[in-house]
Amino acid sequence: MRLPTWLAQHLAALRAVLVFTVLLGIAYPLAMVAVGRIPGLDGRADGSLISVDGRTVGSSLIGQSFTDADGNPIVRYFQSRPSAAGDGYDPTSTSASNLGPESVVDTIATDPEESTQSLLTQVCARSRAVGELDGVDGSRPFCTPDGVGAVLAVFRADGLTGPVTRVVSVNQTAPATPFLATYEGVPVELAQPGHDYVAEGGIVTPIRGDAPADPAVPADAVTASGSGLDPHISPAYAELQVNRVARERGADPAAVRRLVEAHTTGRALGFMGEPGVNVLELNLALDREFPAR
């Protein structure tokens, strides 16, 4: 019996899909799994797990949070970057924040559960917290002293033009003090929960302020990584934390600094990527050499 051409063609296609599934979908990946069993490669193919006293404590490639149950930093440990993966460093729900460069207006709802922070406020709040933790100036451009985005909604008489009629600091609510007393002669109000000042016609106006362009708290300390699992921090952020960690462990800062250097990966071949400090490995080494008192 001769099949119609179109049917024969689709049967050939089906057979091709099955043949390639066996070859490329079963044989090839399983062969690579087998290759991954080769001694020397097996640890890496299995996720570069780290064990301490026979107990697996994590992976050298996957970052961890060094915070207590309430999310507060445990001060004897170097802290990782902020993370948007689940509740932080959750490999089963990896994620970035995906907030854009002009995400500057918080949603302040009457129900605090429904309020959301803009990326700018997240950055400002983190910077302030890290500054307090490590005893440096946490101020940043476009941030208020109380650690939210310094953003005004400016209402003008004719919409986009004309004299200023009303100014609201959109990310600050009572009992805060407006970060600016007046703007173009008009007193700055605090935001009321439940209002969308942009929809009401206010022009979003971020205020630079006089914070240094090169803040004391490094950039990686105030931004979430793409994966939410970044195992590294920058050498600058590690340096910022050296004194605190040394003090908490009663160790010589110079010795802690040497450990940081030992766990810093430079650029591959001298030009690929940027140097990073592996936080989990560093903290494990600290626990070994300077156990907490």
Place this chain on the structure above:
Amino acid sequence: MTTTTAGVIFVLSLVVSLVAIYRPFGDYMYRVVSGTRQSRVERGIYRLVGVNPAAEQTWGVYARSVLAFSAVSILFLYAFQRLQNHLWLSLGLDPVMTHGAWNTAVSFVTNTNWQWYSGESTMGHLVQMAGLAVQNFVSAAVGIAVAIALVRGFARQRTGHLGNFWVDLTRITLRVLLPIAVLGALALMIGGAVQNLSGGTDVTTLTGGTQTITGGPVASQEVIKELGTNGGGFYNVNSAHPFENPTSWTNWIEIFLILMIPFSLPRVFGRMVGQNRQGYAIAAVMAILALASVTLTNVFELSGHGTVPQAVGAALEGKEVRFDVSNSATFAAATTLTSTGAVNSFHDSYTALGGMVPLVNMMLGEVAPGGVGAGLYGLLILAVITVFVAGLMVGRTPEYLGKKIGAREIKFASMYFLITPALVLIGTAAAFATGNNATALNVGPHGLTEVLYAFTSASNNNGSAFAGITVNTAWWNTALGLCMLLGRFLPIIFVLALAGSLARQQPTPASEGTLPTHRPLFVGMVVGVTVVLVALTFLPALALGPLAEGL
């Protein structure tokens, strides 16, 4: 060494490596697609599939073979996802819901790899390796096969035959993709990419918390995801995940894998039409556009304009320390210049203009160098349009490589060019008209960019995203699935029709008045036509999105 210097050397090292492999690797691929001796394994496959490797196909049969193979693949992948809970290695995951399974099936068969889902919480290991990753290989091979068929149309004369799809598919998969995949997977594993069948290891962290270290056949999928310009990550965060892209040097390898086939295919074109300089001209067009794009992305990202990047002091949101800003920007350019769509950083958090460049890369039709195969046929279409425009200027019948570009040919080329802009703009408008744009995470111009990016990515079969937008709804999955399907197969049909029409012609000998298509003048004209066509089509939409935000 400063960050900028390191970033520049990073790009230069990629350029030098791609130049170095252009001839040897291009020549190797030429031998693969033009050879007639079949290995024993290949003969076995032809027997199992039931095709005669010596039988040549007309353009219609070739196209129907592509469509039959792709249709069966979509159904197979759909069923695979719907039944995953009954299969091994499903990790206890539920079957994928209907509109999601449709979207993903289309997505991987069309070489798009748009992902509405998180790999780690939606797809079991078997679906990933025996379903999705198989399409990473064969959808790439389909793209290359179609490009080769078009080149045969230029190279052959007075024939209806364009080769045999099944032979092209098999030889490209077995002789080009698979060997490089094996070597690349090994390299990534040395770097630390995971390759096991583990369902996850629960650990107690240093501070007493719990963490599940995920497993899976990642390295084997990661390498073909880049090499085949597919882009579908094993995990949600794609190549930003340390298990997919563990180090700064695996990052270099992944970018190189993305670019190696598309940038070497012009050599195959040059060899097949018997004039290597024609291949150099096409490669030059690709290189000019690509270098401009990589440079612009780096400049915009490193200068860090915008409120949040200025507050931070760098455009570091959504980027990893080990890649930092520059190597992330270079990856972003490479992934959108091709049809890859893998990401090692999150484009949604890029500076407004830095995020616009990847969008424009896709709008260019992904021709610099474009997806495997798709980039070459896309650029040859643009070359055809260029000789037509040039012919109009001097009042001669345009010809390319001795083949006349008549009414029939230019119709196919124009139809090819018009499909994706139509899908992108109609799709974006439909999202706003129906209120489905409300699932965007960001507001204002950035929200528009998220919607525009989604339709641009799907229609051009890229698969990267401004990932803040939620697309896991029936409307989005259906609409983007349609865009991917039409954006892949309508152009392929027109390309093959054009190939059939070209192959039938008797070449006209070059004369005084023939426009030489290997000189810098022609290269410049193709670049110009590409940029102008795209600018005219998309500038209004860009003005409302990234330009409004960034200027």
